Amino acid sequence: MVRILVVDDHIVVRSGLIALLDGKHEITVIGDAADGDEAIAKAQELKPDVVLMDFSMPPGKDGLTATTELKKLMPDVAILILTMHDDEEYLFRAIQAGASGYILKSAPHQELISAIQSVAEGSAYLHPTATKRLMSEYLDKVKQEGASGPYELLSEREKEILGWVAKGYSNKEIAEHLIISVKTVETHKSNLMEKLQLKTRPELVKYAMKKGLLNFE
Structure with a gap:
């Protein structure tokens, strides 16, 4: 029951x-x-x-x-x-x-x-109508990014650092939070921006917003 x-x-x-x-x-x-x-x-x-x-x-x-x-x-x-x-x-x-x-x-x-x-x-x-809409959006996304999409190429650490950078934290602040060196943060940041084909912080922030990564809770 x-x-x-x-x-x-x-x-x-x-x-x-x-x-x-x-x-x-x-x-x-x-x-x-x-x-x-x-x-x-x-x-x-x-x-x-x-x-x-x-x-x-x-x-x-x-x-x-x-x-x-x-x-x-x-x-x-x-x-x-x-x-x-x-x-x-x-x-x-x-x-x-x-x-x-x-x-x-x-x-x-x-x-x-x-x-x-x-x-x-x-x-x-x-x-049923909602299911069709979800499928349509998913197929459009696959066409635009390919089956995996550039975001899926990022390592878990790179995804984590992407979120911190997009929220405005400095490399030093990110390093202190993750307990890693500033140089390591810089390397991850450079790699993830290359994978995502982004060149500036505003582009990165816009991308993070689309991915729903700017939750400040």
Whole structure:
């Protein structure tokens, strides 16, 4: 039996989802919440297998913020984002937040049930339109960079130093942090810029931004 927490700011939507899911298809609804803060509190209290999370819940904490925070507190919980937004940007933001799946509110009931079962089993679920978009972007990237891409040619140390350089740290500061010599930092920096075919720091920063390496947490 899949234990599920339903999160949506509209009580009519929550009630409809509970009526649709509870006690059917090996699914039981153990609770519901109206915003992100309530979802986080109830998830920690009730320990669901799956959180069905609305994307937008004004004026409370939104689904993406709640997903990010909840995954830090409960890494094993599966979160399925339920949204009306059929948009690429929302899709990627949901994935980055740690969601196990992304499904539209307009999806057929059976698709929602299948999505819940999939994420409960540890699989990822994306609605068909989203899957096509991801595949299209991946194929475009392969065409532009080749199957591996220049980034994959970097060693783990070079990738690490790329991130530090892009954030504005000096060679000396990087050396002190990584406990290596300044000369070693300079060598890695020179090698990685050659592999990436970059010549200046602004080019390096721009590249790092595209790769999502500028997380300052």
